[in-house]
Amino acid sequence: MSGTEKPSRKHQLETIATRxxxxxxxxxxxxxxxANEVGIEAASLYSHIKSKEEIxxxxxxxxxxxxxxxxxxxxxxxxxxxxxxxERFIVAHTEVITRDTEATLVFINEWKHLSEPFYSNFVDxxxxxxxxxxxxxxxxxxxxxxxxxxxxxxxxxxxxxLNWIPNWYKPEGKMSPKEIGQQxxxxxxxxxxxxxxx
Amino acid sequence: MSGTEKPSRKHQLETIATRxxxxxxxxxxxxxxxANEVGIEAASLYSHIKSKEEIxxxxxxxxxxxxxxxxxxxxxxxxxxxxxxxERFIVAHTEVITRDTEATLVFINEWKHLSEPFYSNFVDxxxxxxxxxxxxxxxxxxxxxxxxxxxxxxxxxxxxxLNWIPNWYKPEGKMSPKEIGQQxxxxxxxxxxxxxxx
DNA sequence: CCTACCGATCGGTAGG
DNA sequence: CCTACCGATCGGTAGG
Numbered sequence: 001m002s003g004t005e006k007p008s009r010k011h012q013l014e015t016i017a018t019r020x021x022x023x024x025x026x027x028x029x030x031x032x033x034x035a036n037e038v039g040i041e042a043a044s045l046y047s048h049i050k051s052k053e054e055i056x057x058x059x060x061x062x063x064x065x066x067x068x069x070x071x072x073x074x075x076x077x078x079x080x081x082x083x084x085x086x087e088r089f090i091v092a093h094t095e096v097i098t099r100d101t102e103a104t105l106v107f108i109n110e111w112k113h114l115s116e117p118f119y120s121n122f123v124d125x126x127x128x129x130x131x132x133x134x135x136x137x138x139x140x141x142x143x144x145x146x147x148x149x150x151x152x153x154x155x156x157x158x159x160x161x162l163n164w165i166p167n168w169y170k171p172e173g174k175m176s177p178k179e180i181g182q183q184x185x186x187x188x189x190x191x192x193x194x195x196x197x198x
Numbered sequence: 199m200s201g202t203e204k205p206s207r208k209h210q211l212e213t214i215a216t217r218x219x220x221x222x223x224x225x226x227x228x229x230x231x232x233a234n235e236v237g238i239e240a241a242s243l244y245s246h247i248k249s250k251e252e253i254x255x256x257x258x259x260x261x262x263x264x265x266x267x268x269x270x271x272x273x274x275x276x277x278x279x280x281x282x283x284x285e286r287f288i289v290a291h292t293e294v295i296t297r298d299t300e301a302t303l304v305f306i307n308e309w310k311h312l313s314e315p316f317y318s319n320f321v322d323x324x325x326x327x328x329x330x331x332x333x334x335x336x337x338x339x340x341x342x343x344x345x346x347x348x349x350x351x352x353x354x355x356x357x358x359x360l361n362w363i364p365n366w367y368k369p370e371g372k373m374s375p376k377e378i379g380q381q382x383x384x385x386x387x388x389x390x391x392x393x394x395x396x
Numbered sequence: 397c398c399t400a401c402c403g404a405t406c407g408g409t410a411g412g
Numbered sequence: 413c414c415t416a417c418c419g420a421t422c423g424g425t426a427g428g
Contacts, residue, residue, distance in 0.1 A: 024310075025223065025225055025310070025311070027223055027225035027226040028225040028311065030405075030406065030407080031406080031407060031408080032405080032406085032407095040413065040414090041413070041414060041415080042407085042408090043408080043409080043413085043414070043415080043416090043417095044413045044414065045408095046407095046408065046409080047413065051407080051408080052407065052408090083391065109307065112222075112223070113223070113226065145391070146390050146391060147390055147391070149381070149385060149390055150381075153381065153382075154385065154390060156359075156362055156366060157359040157362070157382065157385065159362075160358050160359050160361070160362030161354075161355040161358050161359055163358070164354060164355075164357075164358030168354060183347070183348075183351065184351075184355065187347060187352065187355065187386070187389075188385070188386070188389065188390060189389050189390055189391050190389040190391055191385075191386065191387050191388040191389030191390075191391075192344050192345055192347055192352060192386060192387055192389075193281065193343070193344060193345070193387050193388055193389075228421075228422065228423080229422080229423060229424080230421080230422085230423095238397065238398090239397070239398060239399080240423085240424090241397085241398075241399080241400090241401095241424080241425080242397045242398065243424095244423095244424070244425080245397065249423080249424080250423065250424090
């Protein structure tokens, strides 16, 4: 007997839910919307998932894991300068974002609808992620590689620029994810002024 | 007889609604939430407002008007360089944002719940606003003042950084709105690298 | 600004 | 995966 769940159905539900949450927002997306798109009755969704929020949780924490994994890889590599490390962080973040822009947008815009303890857990993870960037900035400032600008301010500027990318990124566009990350990194590090180039 | 509406009550409703929409999101905020906070019955709200969406419309389009007004002022002033004009645009935008961070966050995060034709109108206005920034960048690039970087990319980076400010800005903080705008502007124009300073 | 109320829709469960 | 259904809540109206 087939006692095993079909994982593909659950995966399909989450993919479609991600699109709905992104387009209409989590609260405005109903389970009946989701059921209609999948082609089953709303009640039938619950043989695959426990609750609406479970879907949101899976999206948010899967993305969080990917962001951490991407910068963890960089830590184990030899690095010349903090400028290089910062660029690698930015490129890594861009690559995660562009791999699934819809899930990223849900991650960015809908996390506030998580209930406790997931809400606090999420906020905490985000702080720790930001700290990883801040540390790079701080080290670069200590080494006189960067100007003594407020690190938090710089990191928030970087991350907000990065997190806007899923709003316009198209896979068929001119720039690859890596190029986008590099361009952003260069712009922030060197500026846009023509006589400021090293 | 007092045939005139009390405008202060309506204003109070919009202020509280703004806070609710910002905290819980537009869809997750109910008219009963709003009524409770104000201390009246939900049905009584409708003697002051036409609908829930009317409140959202007022918030979104009032903010849009303020953003345009702020940069319109700059056009009529003498300007030395495009770097200076860009800085003034950025400072002006920062000042509008910091004047009412809650309304700004609703403006940024909840506009997608506007119904037609307001939705299209809003999207259109945002495009026109972005174009004003793009024009400054383009002129600066033509004059060799800026590096020949993709203007749209730069403007989206600038605006996304600016639009993140209401998430952390506190009036009692170290930097004034003007200083925040100037620092952001300087960072984007000159970069954060120590040997890139003019 | 209130009472009384509307039809629609919500997330989710029982029991197959 | 379905039928049948639950209590709760939604935005909003009628009529004072």
